[in-house]
Structure formats: structure tokens, C-alpha cells
Amino acid sequence: MRSDRGQSAPLGLKVAAACGLLFLHLPILLIFVYAFTTEEKSFVWPPPGLTTQWFAATWNRPDVWDALSLSVRVAAISTAIALVLGTLCAAAVSQTRFFGREAISLLVILPIALPGIITGIALRSAFALADIPFSFWTIVLGHATFCVVVVYNNAVARFRRTSGSMIEASMDLGADGFQTFRHVVLPNIATALLAGGMLAFALSFDEVIVTTFTAGQQQTVPIWMLEELIRPRQRPVTNVVAMVVVLVTLLPILFAYYLTRDGDQIAGSGK
């Protein structure tokens, strides 16, 4: 309950909050503005002129499409792997007791707590040691390590709030393991999985560090952008791509946020 119900916040606080938000988001708007600039070589403020020609230029650049397609495929497959492994792991940790349970829980979360550079170096040397050439799949594996965590965290939180006897009740009423998963477990964790999956997708989509260590010559979108900043050909093209990436990652995260918010009420009832 709020203590200042019905009262408006003091003016100073409002100004401070507005300044904070502006500080966070103004730079992003700046990126958007540069996508329309006529100056090609460097970022000049204010833009000498406005144009939409870079959208067409971006559309016609095959390297943009390659990077985008690679990123989408990597994110999709890493997310799929994470959904399966993360859910299984969350189910095991939250529904049963076994030796080493806490250790497994910690080990699963570790990749996201470790600096990406360590995960990256570790994976790179492991791939080298095992003589695995860099490919699409090495990127996917690298991304899956932290995508699993996101799905796991979401699923484990939901499993904790789900009554354990529900699964027994389902079995008691004649449903075998598969039916129980399909009719009871899945509906109860679906929104958590969707939210976790979307976050995992977004994380994978803008990942740089682990990718630099696990990709060969291929470029995902963020890697391509870094490359463009160092050796620009048509600078504003980067900004157009940035705009698209912001939108592509923002929308699923917003969606995931709304899903889990509603999910709280559904999962919490009936207990």
C-alpha cells in the first residue's frame, strides 16, 4: 500500500525522474535520428540534412541480410535448446530431492554470473581442444549456455508456486506421465516458458562477447555492427539496423513482461 495515496509527488521528484529517464533513453533516440542523416562518413550534430535513402541502402546490402538471418537462426535454435533443457532442469530441481541438487542449481546459473569473456574463452579453448571447427553450431552452443539460465530461472520460479500434489492428483486421476505433462504441467508453466523463451531470444540476438569467441568468419548482427563502426562504409546503415534491432528486441520483452504479470494471478490462485 502506498503511503502517499491520492497525493501528487513533489515537483522536484518529478523533474528528477524525468531527467533520469531522459538520460537513459535520449542516446537511443540519437541513434534513431542518425539513421536519417545525409552525412555518410561521421556522426555530425546537428545532421546537415534528413533523408530516408539509408533504408533502401540497407535493404540492398546482402551482408546485412546475412547477419540478420544468422542472428535469427542462432537465437531461435539456442532458445529452443534452452526451452527443453531449462524446463527439464527446473522440473528436476524443484520437484525432486537428490544428492547435489543445490550444486546443479548453482552450476546452471553460473554462466550468466560469469563474465561473458570467461565463458567465451573457456568455450573457445574447449572447442580447440576437441578439434571442433567454428561453425553455426558453435555459436548456438555458446548462446545456449546463457539462454538455459533465463528459461531455467523463469520455469523454476513457476514450478515453486505450483502445488506439487497437482502432478500426483493428475496421475491419481488416471493420466500417465505424458498426459500429465500435456494437460497439467504445460498449461501451468506455459506463460513462464514463453517469457523465458523471449528473454533468451533477445539475449542471444544482441550477444557480442561469447559470439566473438565462438564464431568463425560468420557475423551475427551485433558483430556486424561492431565491424561497421570500425570500418564504416555507409555509416547510417548501421543506425537503420540498430533501429530495427531495438524494435525487434523491445517488443518481445514487453510482451513477455505482460505475460508473466498476468501469469502471477493465474498461478497463484487455486492454492
Place this chain on the structure above:
Amino acid sequence: MTSAVSFKQVSRHFGSVRAVDAVDLDIVPGEFFAMLGPSGSGKTTCLRLIAGFEQPTTGSISIFGERAEGVPPYRRNVNTVFQDYALFPHLNVLDNVAYGLMVKGVGKAERLKAAEEALSLVRLPGYGARRPGQLSGGQRQRVALARALVNQPKVLLLDEPLGALDLKLRENMQEELKSLQKVLGITFVFVTHDQGEALSMADRIAVFNDGKIMQVGTPEDIYQRPNTRFVADFVGSSNVLPPVFVQRYSGQHRWGSLRPESIRVSSAASGDGVAARLVGTNYLGATTRLALDADGLRLHAVVPAGMALPAEGEAVMLTFNRDSLHLMDEPA
């Protein structure tokens, strides 16, 4: 006659803990059977062994003559009403009740009709469209009951189903469960730690302690003729009398059980009886419970409320009918 449920030397060990220890048990078809005991006594594990959530470490279990070891819960014709009801929050009440029929492949129209009938049976007709979260505790309990009964189980297992309800609701549900069981003729196996509940509802009671069955019998057997000190004390808080004391009144050197309501309390210094001192009174509404000290032996007596009582600390004389002193074989 085949037993509804039969345990032969059944044990269930969790590591070094013997949750159920060499239990023999026969439940008669159509009876209302209560498993009574303190928490951790093994009664719930026994229920889970019947349901199939646990497998016996040793021994054999049969349900209506069929071996049950290794048979998963979903292939047993028994259903459970869970302590926390375990309703499915994502389904409405009608789909909850119809769940068992749905997974067995019964057509939609048929199973919803059966579910509606089951809801009428537990006096919740027309509640089908609601979500479990919108129901009160008592209503959820009825839904859980309907969801189990719709499958027409041979044995219905109830795991402390009334534990979460308030007193008034609990008394209503006790009567209702009892009459429901009579109408349906299904074997009910009921787990409870409440001796009053077991005595008032069950045809027979098994009293559990430390993974073992102490005594099986009718409520009257258990209450009037407990065979161990544990049963005497747990069921109705009887006065357990040591052999030295019992010998004075019955001539036998055995443990005795004397129900608190069998003791008459009168003011001191008159006639023969047990001299004691009143050390405390506990007002219980219809009755008053007296704590008495008879030469170092702590006794309890229950007298009707409104009776004139001596003041605390005063000497009193206790008398009781010799017949109400029950002798026990096992000292345990």
C-alpha cells in the same frame, strides 16, 4: 471374502527411517476405515502406498485381490482427495471434475454430464464455470471430492481432507462424508490425526504409532478397550495407570486405562476412594476438565459444566466404577 485393501508385512523405509514398518492390514469392502495417529506415524505413507505414490520396500499390497506393487497410480482403481485439494488452477470446476474421464478418453458431452452429476452429488450444482480460485475452502474440498468420485473408484482415499476447514464446516462435512459413503457403498480410507473425527466417522480405526499399527478395531473397541498405553493416551487422553496403582483396585499387576469421564469427584474426607488434590481446572464449554494429583500420580477428570467445584489446591475424593477400569496387556 476378498479384502478391499490388504497389506502383508508391508514396510516402507526412507533411508534409515522406517516410515511404515511391517504392517499387516485388511480393509473390508464398503467400510469406512480410518487411519489415526500423530504426525510422522506412517498413516499418510500407508495411504500413499495404496494410491501408488510410494512403493513398499518389502511386503505385498493387494487391492481387491490384485497385486499392487509396481502398478503406477494411473492404473489403479483408487482415487485420492488430497490434503491441499490439488485442484488444477488453469481449469474451471467442471473441467477439473471431468479430468479423470477426459484422460481416459470419454467423449466431451458424456464426461461433462457425469461431472455435472458429481457436482450435484457434493451439492455444488451450477458451479462448473467457476475457477478453483474463486471458491471457498469448503467448496474446493467438495470439488476435490467430486473429481475423485466421478471416476467411480473402488477405494476412495482421503488425506486429512477436513484439516483446513473451520470447526463448523468440519462437523458438517463429517456428516456429509459419512452419508455419502453409505449411499455410494465405496470403501473409504480416511487419514486423520483427530481422534474425535476418527471415532465419529469410521466403522473401524487403525491407530498408528512409529510406523506400526498399535490396534485395529471399532471406535468402541479403541476407545473403551485400548490395548496399549499409547492408544489409551492418544485416543481420548485416557488416564494411564501404572501397575502399582491398578493392583490396589483390581488385584492384578497390570497397566490400566481409566477414562476421564469415568471419574467422579467429590469433596474430601468421605468414604473410600482415591484421595487427591485439585491442581487445575480447564473450562471446555459443555464440560470442565480437572487436573488432579493423587499422591504424585497426575490424573484428569471430566465433569459436566456447572457442577459445584472445590477450589484449586483443595483435597478431593475420586471414585470410579471398577468396570470402567480397563486393563491393558501391553505396557508399551
